[in-house]
Structure formats: C-alpha cells, structure tokens
Amino acid sequence: MMLKNYNLACAINHHSMINPGAPAVVCQGRSLTYGELAERAARLAACLTHRLDWQRLDGQPPCVGILASRGIDACVALLGACWAGATYVPISLKQPEERILTLLAQCGLSAIIADDEGAKLLSERVLAACPQVVIHAGQTSLTPRDGAVEIIEMATLPTVIPEEPAPMAAPDTAYIIFTSGTTGIPKGVMISACSARHYVAMIAEWLELRASDRALETCELSFDFSVHNMFATWEAGAALYILPATTVMNAVKFARNSGLTVWNSVPSLAGMLRQIKALAPESLATLRVTVFGGEQLPASTVTAWQHAAPNSSIFNLYGPTEATVFCLAQTVANPLPLTPGRDVLAIGTPLPGNEARVVDESGQTMADGTSGELVIAGKQLADGYLGAHELTASRFPTLDGKRWYRTGDLALRDATGCFHCLGRIDNQVKVLGYRVELEEIDAHLRVVSGADVVGSVAWPQADGMASGIVSFVGASTVDAEQVIDALKKRLPPYMLPSRVIALETMPLSSSGKVDRRALRQLLDAAA
Numbered sequence: 001m002m003l004k005n006y007n008l009a010c011a012i013n014h015h016s017m018i019n020p021g022a023p024a025v026v027c028q029g030r031s032l033t034y035g036e037l038a039e040r041a042a043r044l045a046a047c048l049t050h051r052l053d054w055q056r057l058d059g060q061p062p063c064v065g066i067l068a069s070r071g072i073d074a075c076v077a078l079l080g081a082c083w084a085g086a087t088y089v090p091i092s093l094k095q096p097e098e099r100i101l102t103l104l105a106q107c108g109l110s111a112i113i114a115d116d117e118g119a120k121l122l123s124e125r126v127l128a129a130c131p132q133v134v135i136h137a138g139q140t141s142l143t144p145r146d147g148a149v150e151i152i153e154m155a156t157l158p159t160v161i162p163e164e165p166a167p168m169a170a171p172d173t174a175y176i177i178f179t180s181g182t183t184g185i186p187k188g189v190m191i192s193a194c195s196a197r198h199y200v201a202m203i204a205e206w207l208e209l210r211a212s213d214r215a216l217e218t219c220e221l222s223f224d225f226s227v228h229n230m231f232a233t234w235e236a237g238a239a240l241y242i243l244p245a246t247t248v249m250n251a252v253k254f255a256r257n258s259g260l261t262v263w264n265s266v267p268s269l270a271g272m273l274r275q276i277k278a279l280a281p282e283s284l285a286t287l288r289v290t291v292f293g294g295e296q297l298p299a300s301t302v303t304a305w306q307h308a309a310p311n312s313s314i315f316n317l318y319g320p321t322e323a324t325v326f327c328l329a330q331t332v333a334n335p336l337p338l339t340p341g342r343d344v345l346a347i348g349t350p351l352p353g354n355e356a357r358v359v360d361e362s363g364q365t366m367a368d369g370t371s372g373e374l375v376i377a378g379k380q381l382a383d384g385y386l387g388a389h390e391l392t393a394s395r396f397p398t399l400d401g402k403r404w405y406r407t408g409d410l411a412l413r414d415a416t417g418c419f420h421c422l423g424r425i426d427n428q429v430k431v432l433g434y435r436v437e438l439e440e441i442d443a444h445l446r447v448v449s450g451a452d453v454v455g456s457v458a459w460p461q462a463d464g465m466a467s468g469i470v471s472f473v474g475a476s477t478v479d480a481e482q483v484i485d486a487l488k489k490r491l492p493p494y495m496l497p498s499r500v501i502a503l504e505t506m507p508l509s510s511s512g513k514v515d516r517r518a519l520r521q522l523l524d525a526a527a
C-alpha cells in the first residue's frame with residue numbers, strides 16, 4: 001500500500017502535471033509557471049539528495065537553511081528543500097551576524113540555499129559556521145571564495161525531469177521557524193509535516209481559494225504567515241504575487257495593477273496604508289478575499305478596508321506559530337463582531353481540526369465571559385521547541401489527557417462561543433506585526449549597558465498597535481547612541497529601541513519586577 005506523502009511540495013508537483021503553464025509565482029517582472037517552478041525545485045532537490053552525506057538524523061529529515069528575502073528565488077530555494085524531503089529552516093536576513101551564528105549553532109543544518117540577498121550575508125564568520133553545502137540560487141553568480149565550504153551555483157546544475165517529491169511521513173518536521181525568546185536566544189518552533197499539510201489543505205478549502213486567484217505575499221519566510229500565503233495559494237493552483245519589500249507603501253497600486261483577488265497581510269500594513277491615505281474608496285475593487293492575521297485587527301482598519309475593497313470578504317485569523325499559522329477565525333460581518341470594551345475584532349471560533357479553551361492557572365476551564373489564558377489543542381500543535389525540552393513541557397501541558405498549547409494570550413469566550421483576545425499575560429508584544437519578547441531585548445540591553453535593572457516597552461501605541469521600542473536602564477546616565485549601536489550587532493532592526501533612557505530609580509511592581517506599565521505612562525506623560 002502506498003503511504004500518504006505529507007511533503008508540502010506535492011501540491012506543486014500535482015499542478016505542474018495537470019496545468020504546467022499556469023502561473024505559480026510572480027515578482028518584479030519575473031514569473032514562473034507551475035511547470036518551471038517544479039523543475040527548478042526538483043533540480044535543487046536532486047543536487048541535495050544525490051550527495052553521499054544526505055541522510056536522516058535521529059529519525060528526522062535533514063535540515064536545510066533558507067537564507068533568502070521574499071521573492072521568486074526564495075520560493076525556489078524553499079521548495080527545493082521541501083522537494084528533497086528536508087525540514088526547511090528560514091533564516092531571516094534582518095538579523096545581525098551574531099544572531100545568525102546563534103541560529104546556525106542551534107539547528108545543525110545539512111545545507112543552506114541562499115538567494116542573492118542571502119549570499120551577501122555569507123561573511124567569513126558565517127561561512128565558517130555553515131554546513132558543507134551552500135547552494136546559491138540567485139540571478140548573479142558569486143565570486144568564488146576560499147574555504148572549506150563548497151558554494152554550488154544553481155545555474156550550473158543540470159536540468160532534470162521532476163521526480164515525485166521525496167516521501168515525508170506525518171511526524172517528520174516540515175519546517176522550523178524561530179521566534180523571539182525571553183532568555184535572549186530565539187526559540188525554534190518545530191512543525192510536523194502532518195500539521196503543516198492539515199493547515200494548508202484545511203485553509204485553502206475554508207477560504208474557498210480557486211485556481212484563478214491571484215494572491216498577495218507580504219511576508220518574509222521567517223514569519224509563518226508566509227506558509228499560509230505560499231502553500232494555500234499553491235494548494236489551489238493559484239498564482240502568488242510577491243510584494244517587494246521596497247514597495248510596501250505602494251501595495252494598493254501593486255494590488256490594482258496585478259488584479260489581485262486575495263489579500264494577505266498583517267493589519268499593521270493596512271493601518272499604514274490608511275494613514276498615508278492610500279485606501280481610497282473602491283481602490284481594491286478586484287479583491288474577493290482579505291485575510292488579516294497575526295495581530296489585533298482594529299475596527300478602524302476594517303471600516304476603511306470595507307470602503308476600499310467593497311467586493312471582498314474579510315477574515316480575522318488568529319494563531320501563534322506554535323499552532324501552525326492560524327487556528328481561530330472570525331468572518332467579518334456588519335455590525336462588526338467587536339471585543340466588548342475594545343475597538344478590535346473578535347478572534348472567532350476554532351478552525352476545523354482545532355480546539356480552544358480559556359483556562360485558569362491550574363488548567364481548569366473558565367466559565368463563559370470570564371477571562372483566563374487561551375489554550376489550543378488539535379492537529380496543528382507544534383512538536384515543541386528545538387532542543388528545549390523543559391520549555392516545551394511547560395508550554396505544551398497535558399490537560400484532561402490531551403496535549404494543549406498555552407498561548408500566553410489573555411482571552412474570554414462569550415455566551416455565543418466566540419473568543420476574544422484581551423492582550424498578553426506575559427511581555428510578548430507585536431511591533432509592526434513582528435513578534436517580540438521584551439525580555440529578549442532586556443537580556444541584550446543588560447549586557448551592552450552594564451546595568452542590572454533594565455526594562456523595555458513597546459511604544460508608541462496607536463489603535464492598540466505598537467510601532468517601536470523604548471528602553472530604560474537603571475542608571476544615572478547612559479550613552480544611548482553607544483548602547484543602540486551595540487544592540488544593532490545583536491538584534492534585528494524591529495527589536496531595536498529608538499531611545500534608551502537612564503532612570504536613577506526604576507519603577508517596580510509589587511512583585512519587585514520592573515513595572516513596564518509605569519514606564520509606558522512616563523512616556524505617555526512626556527509626550
């Protein structure tokens with residue numbers, strides 16, 4: 001009996017056989033059909049799998065790092081890794097060298113595939129930490145480098161007749177995505193092939209995506225929203241239109257010129273477009289589906305969107321990386337399904353295959369209308385954090401004989417069964433859509449400032465969304481510029497404080513911790 005293949009590349013293989021000429025991905029004047037995309041991915045896969053050292057480790061597929069910015073080459077790189085039956089690991093280009101080295105040390109890669117932008121980060125130090133095989137899947141050719149690592153140019157690889165994507169079993173890890181970690185070290189969330197396949201097939205059907213759709217990609221590979229954008233689009237046999245990072249503010253024009261039918265983005269992008277008055281009435285008339293997700297969706301954004309995209313259904317999707325992209329959904333209707341007392345949309349009900357509950361500290365389910373921590377169970381739960389068994393055990397407890405994920409979100413379920421997100425229990429924040437643990441910034445701030453007592457806050461905030469970070473150090477003076485410069489070597493730009501302020505006496509809460517609320521109030525008062 002032929003076992004099911006959970007490889008994420010299977011959908012591309014399928015569409016390349018039944019409709020090879022259909023466009024699969026379009027970006028900056030270049031495009032690839034399903035046939036071309038499949039051939040390139042299979043070519044990369046052949047290069048990986050024909051190597052003598054290509055093997056499973058501890059029962060799991062080899063890991064392949066993807067060092068690429070969003071674009072066609074990134075899609076080819078990622079699909080090449082999938083096609084070969086590997087676990088793909090996106091490496092964000094926004095990170096400083098130090099953080100890339102930490103990540104490389106954490107995940108024991110068998111190969112790296114880099115695009116032109118990614119190849120620029122292959123410094124001597126990074127190359128020294130790289131696996132033996134680095135494949136360059138870019139448009140320019142690299143100047144040869146000395147050293148132990150062999151850089152293979154994809155352009156030199158022989159074309160192949162695509163074979164089936166390598167078999168992936170349900171428990172094989174499909175991808176590992178790193179998110180901010182409170183200890184100062186990012187944590188790798190491991191998603192199984194079974195969870196990933198479930199999500200992709202489920203959401204493409206739930207949203208009723210069609211082969212004629214043209215769907216927007218606005219995310220980097222290191223944000224799991226990209227899993228939704230790429231794979232749900234390809235599941236439907238539709239075309240993915242990648243918004244270049246340099247033209248984000250022209251997203252409306254891009255959508256109109258491309259005749260997009262599906263919009264996928266964090267609400268922050270829509271909020272920014274609204275702020276620059278780009279959301280003119282009917283400016284997005286071709287859209288039929290809008291997916292907002294990843295952070296609070298303000299009512300003001302939805303109202304503006306309804307005018308700009310009058311023909312589009314709007315969905316508010318909720319989910320942590322640890323539960324495979326999105327696990328709850330709210331369909332937007334009028335009057336808007338708002339969270340009581342807040343101008344943000346409800347997060348709705350669990351998507352097929354998912355379960356949600358609100359629990360107290362001991363894991364007991366709370367009565368409807370009472371707030372507690374939101375926990376998730378079902379087919380999409382991550383296997384845990386790479387190499388962090390204790391953290392995995394504490395975040396994925398067993399309650400009533402079932403495995404759950406503690407989201408850290410404060411939530412309530414109302415009498416109709418609809419869930420509402422009320423903020424965080426911990427110090428995780430979203431800054432312009434990026435997930436940030438304030439403690440991670442603090443851990444580095446302590447090192448570079450030499451101060452023991454430090455505290456960072458997400459500020460300023462408008463419409464419930466933060467657009468920056470401000471840090472405080474418990475000292476009489478601080479050389480802010482020097483501290484920020486030192487942080488630049490350790491943190492990605494979206495985690496950098498715009499200001500570092502010295503405070504001789506830091507406000508402390510009753511438990512003796514730095515009182516971040518008081519710090520935010522100081523900033524509000526000064527503003």
Ligand code: AMP
Nearest residue numbers: 293294295296317318319320321421435
């Ligand atoms: P990430 O792992 O980056 O997707 O971040 C997950 C966190 O983002 C969740 O735990 C929530 O705090 C927040 N989040 C995601 N989607 C939503 C949403 N639709 N509404 C409110 N908060 C959200």
